[in-house]
Amino acid sequence: MAAPMRVFSRKGITWHCRRAAHQQSKAKYVAHTQRYCTSTSETESKSTDSVATPGTFKQDFFRATENDPTNQTLKHEGQFYSIPLEQVKSILPVGTSTKWQRLIQPFQEASIMVRRPALEVINYLKQADYTNPPVKYALYGKKGSGKTMSLSHIIHYCHSQGWLIVHLPDASQMNYKFKFDYIDNYSYKDSTPYECMYDQPVYAAEWLAHFKQRNHKFLSEITTTEAYIWSKRETTEKGEPLLDVVNQGLKRPKNSCDAIGVILKELEHHSMSGKNRILFAVKTVNGLFAPLTNIRKPGGYVIPVAELTLNMHFKNFLRGNWTNGAMVMTVDSQNTRNQPNHDFKPLHLLQKEGFEFLDPFVPIFVDNYNEKEMESCIEFYRHKRWIENDTVVTEDGRKQLKFLTENSPGLLTMMSPTM
Secondary structure, three states, rough: OOOOOOEEEEEEOOOHHHHHHHHHHHHHHHHHHHHHHHOHHHHHHOOOOOOOOOOOOOOOOOEEEOOHHHHHOOOHHOOOEEEEEEHHHHHHOOOOHHHHHHHHHHHOEEEEOOHHHHHHHHHHHHHHHHHHOOEEEEOOOOOOOHHHHHHHHHHHHHHHHOOOEEEEOOHHHHHHHOOOOOEEOOOOOOOOOOOEEEEOHHHHHHHHHHHHHHHHHHHOOOOOOOEEOOOOOOOOOOEEHHHHHHHHHOOOOHHHHHHHHHHHHHHHHOOOOOOOEEEEEEEOOHHHHHEEEEEEOOOOOOOHHEHHHHHHHHHHHHOOOOOOEEEEEEEEOOOOOOOOOOOOHHHHHHHHHHHHHHHHOEEEEEOOOHHHHHHHHHHHHHHHOOOOOOOHOOOOHHHHHHHHHHOOHHHHHHHHHHO
């Protein structure tokens, strides 16, 4: 039997040829990453003897001398600090940059660069008046500029200060990732039913698991202000720990969305006591104001985002009818559907509804790397052998790398091992 002929079209090779090229590139990336996972201390020491960096920088100028976000200042700007690997899952279990997560294993280190936008928000949090409703801070910038990592830096600061953290890892995931995760909302008896609304039990159960892992010590201390009936046999009485509500949602995924609504409602009441400060962190907050989901019911009906009960609960919490806390969010076009991506500014991504809903808020611009940050990141990657080609770290190689990446943190991470 003759071998299949490679077919060409006016626009280029067909899908199966492009797929083969993609698999070949992916295999090269995987092999490159595996070499770092098996690297020894000898390779690490060898990196210190490679081509010298242009200029008069000392060897570890990219290392911050302070790993506690509370004590970091502008003098640490552009330097990397490390989070102990055993604490990563408790501090940042979800919601971090995918590229950053993939580099933890080969680097054997969880490092975050200290950047001005995160330091600015942290400084605001230190000086805020928490007797008033929470201030909203919106991080915005170009795709791959480091908004998610700045948000992670702020979350780490709040964790170190003993804040209770309500983290929505990606608001747009509810709209498109869980395509078959929906059921009609049904609340038992005295609970308020939401007609024409849809629950997402799988996503809600995952969120509850991460919320419990991060805030377990608080959930045992906070008690409910009223009774909640889940079924004929299951009830959460007034004065019971909020942990019982979380466990109810985990044991009965059918009740997980309602459990999240109860938790957010109880946290609003708890904030008035002033005992625990609350951080509401949201990645891609404009996903809450998108028009449609990716969920199509039998018959062709596409569920609007406004008909998701989780969307309703989180937007109610986002209104800020509580005190003793803050809201930090990112506005991003990378993971959204049916939204304009020609501009990264909040007004274009949030549209009129979202912009008026969040108003007033403090916009924080996250730009690409400046010269100091770019040099620091290149030197960090060279130290970790993520950049293996010695010609890249020469003066001419650095100029080409900066030109090709436009000083974008995301592009620098992707292109460094391929040069």
